[in-house]
Amino acid sequence: MASKTIVLVTGGNTGIGYETVAKLAADHASTHHILMGTRSLTKGAAALKALGSPSNVSPLELDITSDASITAAAAHxxxxxGKLDVLINNAGTAGLDLGGTSAQSFYPKGKTLREVYTHVYNVNCVSTAVLTDALTPLLDAASPGPAKVVFISSTLGSIGTFVAGYHIVDCPWYNSSKAAMNYLSAWYSRVKPAWKVNAVCPGLNATGLNHVPLSEETDPKNGAIRACQLVAQAPEGVTGTYSRKGMDKGVGDVIPW
Structure with a gap:
């Protein structure tokens, strides 16, 4: 394992995280070992079986909202x-997991606005920040390096795009939490110049975060493309960027912060 590139994908047993694990495992079968972050090892085992049980994927119990779970995962x-080469901060929520939402709304019935904001920010920003901080010594030990960190964000978190007239999605708790996540990405790109740190919008995909119907265009597989491009980049690859998948390989379309 010392010669392998060790990758952790949080929320890796479902949605875009699952497709990211699948693509990385297939594209780097002999060089990368993928840790599939999952809150439940039972669900992780089922996801691994659905992938065909590739030998370069291991489920890792990780609930990013739990300090004890983060500590245990980091210790493992x-x-x-002995190191972590790539961290993909994918686990997230738009609040649907709080229950009680209608097919037309993201707002969980029976919850106060404070409860909704607190929950979404706790997952998307606070817990992501705590996890990244806890894994910093392992990312510093990336070998041969540099460590790569990808924050799975959203164009909805782009303040520049929004004020320029981007359509309004009535989910401000989610949108603003992704703007906060973008700051984390920019922060680490500055304070950790030896790392490669980037924010990525996976595009509109049919996942548990939304009410989007599944189609070829909204298949979660599409959401894995840009993050995997960044993982595959050479050591001199980009850092401090905010992008989504583009037409040409590895470059992507730039999103205004």
Whole structure:
């Protein structure tokens, strides 16, 4: 394992996270070992089986909202691999997991606005920040390096795009939490110049975060493309960018912060 590129994908057993694990495992079968972050090892085992049980994927129990779970996961990575080369901060929520939403609304019935904002920010920003901080020593130990960190954001978090007239999606708790996540990405790109840190919009995909119907255009597989391009980039690849998948390989379309 010392010669393998060790990758952690949070929320890796479903949606875009699952498709990211699948693509990385297939594209880098002999060089990368993928840790599928999952809150439930039972669900992780089922997801692994659905992938065909590739030998370069291991489920890792990780609930990013739990400090104890983060500590245990970091200790496991340290004891087993001694480093972390790539972190994909994918786990997130738009609030639908709080229950009670209608097919037309993201607002959970029976919850106060404070409860909704607190929950979504806790997952998308606070917990992502705590996890990244806890894994920093392992990312610093990336070998041969540089460590790569990808924050799965959204164009909805782009303040520049919004004020320029982007359509309004009535989910401000989610949109603003992604703007906060973007700051985390920019922060780490500055304070960790030895790393490659980027924010990515996966596009509009049919996942548990939304009410979007599944089609070829909204298949979550599409959401894995840009993050995997960044993982595959050479050591001199980009950092401090905010992008979504573009027509040409590896460059992507730039999103205004």
């Amino acid at each position: 990575i340290k004891d087993t691999y």
